[in-house]
Amino acid sequence: MDIGGIVETLIYIAPAMAANGAPVVGSRILYGPGHPIDMGLTLPDGRRLLGDGKTFEGFIFGMTIGVAAGLLLLALLDKPPITASILSSAGALAGDIIGSFIKRRMGLERGVQAPLLDQLDFYIGALATLWLAGYRFDPASIIIVALVILVLHVATNRLAYLLGLKSVPW
Numbered sequence: 001m002d003i004g005g006i007v008e009t010l011i012y013i014a015p016a017m018a019a020n021g022a023p024v025v026g027s028r029i030l031y032g033p034g035h036p037i038d039m040g041l042t043l044p045d046g047r048r049l050l051g052d053g054k055t056f057e058g059f060i061f062g063m064t065i066g067v068a069a070g071l072l073l074l075a076l077l078d079k080p081p082i083t084a085s086i087l088s089s090a091g092a093l094a095g096d097i098i099g100s101f102i103k104r105r106m107g108l109e110r111g112v113q114a115p116l117l118d119q120l121d122f123y124i125g126a127l128a129t130l131w132l133a134g135y136r137f138d139p140a141s142i143i144i145v146a147l148v149i150l151v152l153h154v155a156t157n158r159l160a161y162l163l164g165l166k167s168v169p170w
């Protein structure tokens with residue numbers, strides 16, 4: 001199914017954004033550090049498989065909030081379909097996990113910044129998962145939504161800094 005336009009793409013990616021953002025908030029206010037998905041496993045390169053930043057709690061909470069966001073949009077705008085919300089959320093969380101896997105293999109400890117990878121891993125995961133299920137977006141919209149995500153990232157970090165939730169404004 002070809003899905004056209006920036007707004008349409010944003011609607012399908014909104015569950016991914018919610019799923020990606022939820023674990024940070026969840027661990028801070030609901031369940032604490034959580035249980036690592038890699039169960040502490042260290043690979044022969046001496047680095048963790050994923051690290052302590054990827055937890056079961058984060059995955060479950062992310063799925064819950066991502067699908068809830070999708071259902072809210074569905075009620076308000078008649079899209080995205082529930083299947084797409086599930087795929088968008090699951091793809092985002094999987095992409096974020098793959099991002100951490102790549103960072104560990106590059107020798108970057110948990111929380112060390114990897115520009116672009118940190119901000120776009122969830123987006124690539126969501127797009128790839130939706131694509132596999134037949135939800136296709138046009139390239140121009142994909143690029144513009146990527147730029148929107150990068151701008152939103154800078155803006156939300158600044159806001160979190162001003163609100164005292166983060167110690168640095170990036």
Ligand code: CTP
Nearest residue numbers: 023024027053054055058059100109110111112
């Ligand atoms: N988080 C989680 N479970 C997930 C994803 C995220 O618990 N599946 C929580 C963790 O508390 C994590 C925070 O959300 O620290 C922010 O996620 P992210 O920035 O992706 O993790 P980092 O801690 O920066 O670790 P990494 O270097 O692996 O990206």
Ligand code: MG
Nearest residue numbers: 111112113118
């Ligand atoms: Mg991070």
